[in-house]
Amino acid sequence: MRRSMPMSALASLGYCERYFYLRYALGIAPAPGRALRRGAEQHRLSQSLDAARRYTREELPELVARLRDAESTVVLPREALHLSFYHGGLLFRGRADRVLKLRGVALVVEEKFVSRSSGRLRRSHEYQLLAYCHALKFGRAGYSSGRGVTWLPEDAFRLLRAKYMVVERCASTREVLFASSPRSYRRESFLPVLDRALGILKGEVRPSSRENCGNCSLAEVCVP
Numbered sequence: 001m002r003r004s005m006p007m008s009a010l011a012s013l014g015y016c017e018r019y020f021y022l023r024y025a026l027g028i029a030p031a032p033g034r035a036l037r038r039g040a041e042q043h044r045l046s047q048s049l050d051a052a053r054r055y056t057r058e059e060l061p062e063l064v065a066r067l068r069d070a071e072s073t074v075v076l077p078r079e080a081l082h083l084s085f086y087h088g089g090l091l092f093r094g095r096a097d098r099v100l101k102l103r104g105v106a107l108v109v110e111e112k113f114v115s116r117s118s119g120r121l122r123r124s125h126e127y128q129l130l131a132y133c134h135a136l137k138f139g140r141a142g143y144s145s146g147r148g149v150t151w152l153p154e155d156a157f158r159l160l161r162a163k164y165m166v167v168e169r170c171a172s173t174r175e176v177l178f179a180s181s182p183r184s185y186r187r188e189s190f191l192p193v194l195d196r197a198l199g200i201l202k203g204e205v206r207p208s209s210r211e212n213c214g215n216c217s218l219a220e221v222c223v224p
């Protein structure tokens, strides 16, 4: 079985368990073109809105002190936080879109630039956001200062309550079209998701299939 996996794989699990099985247990990848272009465009749009202070490597002790300060507010630069955790011997790695520390809360935000709002928090986004929260509470967080990633002390986020939300912005005007209410991360609700992912990877759990597969990029190779 594989040893590491991107946290975005859990978004696939939330989209369709069979997709997750095809993609990560069997290693069947969709044609890269469209997904790559979309990822690059999302990154470009996200960076164009970034106004947060970027701490240098030398300033990281100050950042850590601010994260530990119960009264502080810290807005981290977009995509600056690298996150990881182990579960069942598998390393999950990811990079959160946005992380804000608001007094006693670490708020993880997944930001999507869309042409039309879905108007809801999709399960695929929720699983990925839960993975980021889980890493803040039980894994490791590294800060990208532009000169590589520096791992922060393990307690930098651990005492904070983790919450998550999705924001959808118009891809052309950047205006917010939808913002979900922040939800609280709960470890006991997320561990079964991780266990199910591992079970599917090991072939111990039969993945369920979706009924509406219209836009699936693996539809041609999927035989449920």
Ligand code: SF4
Pocket (backbone or CB within 6 Å): 016, 017, 018, 019, 022, 209, 210, 211, 212, 213, 216, 217, 218, 219, 222, 223, 224
């Ligand atoms: S075609 Fe449908 S069942 Fe198959 S992987 Fe795609 S969404 Fe899942």
